């Protein structure tokens with residue numbers, strides 16, 4: 525396990541060129557997830573043992589696809605169903621300028637707020653404890669989500685929150701092709717680009733642009 529963690533940290537250094545300061549904030553965050561896991565079950569117990577690969581790296585693989593835009597002062601990312609902060613907190617630590625994390629479960633939002641405070645990114649994040657369907661429109665440039673909802677449902681929810689010209693950057697599992705077909709059958713039109721998953725080779729990073737119905 526230790527070897528795997530070290531190789532993932534190496535990946536952050538060599539592929540994402542994270543600074544020492546960013547690495548130390550990622551380490552702090554990973555420690556918090558592991559520490560809080562037994563009391564509030566914020567990630568699966570088995571995955572907590574491999575938090576660097578299963579959660580931090582899996583989330584961070586989308587960073588190269590949005591880093592340029594995310595670091596601009598006026599770019600707003602909205603992360604749907606953030607849970608313990610994947611990918612929302614990871615994106616914020618990596619340098620995203622403004623991330624709103626929408627999460628309906630109170631104990632998770634308490635963890636998110638505390639994690640952002642301790643990892644020094646509270647000023648660049650907003651933790652919204654609300655149901656996405658009921659929240660006021662966000663006008664997001666980018667909507668992210670991991671392990672959140674099937675694509676047609678996600679697009680239904682995102683419709684009110686994505687600004688015109690905005691895009692989705694999603695982590696999707698092995699059913700991604702049928703989800704794309706289901707979304708098209710539901711009347712959604714978009715251009716899609718997929719990249720092979722790094723941690724889950726059957727999954728993908730999925731980018732949707734020009735989404736309309």
Ligand SMILES: C[S@@+](CC[C@H](N)C(=O)[O-])C[C@H]1O[C@@H](n2cnc3c(N)ncnc32)[C@H](O)[C@@H]1O
Pocket residue numbers: 604605606607608609610611626627628629632654655656657669670671672
């Ligand atoms: C399977 S978890 C994934 C969490 C995180 N994105 C991850 O990859 O580890 C889905 C999360 O979405 C939240 N969620 C589900 N439906 C929601 C809704 N309608 N509004 C806000 N949050 C929701 C749940 O509470 C849960 O934390």
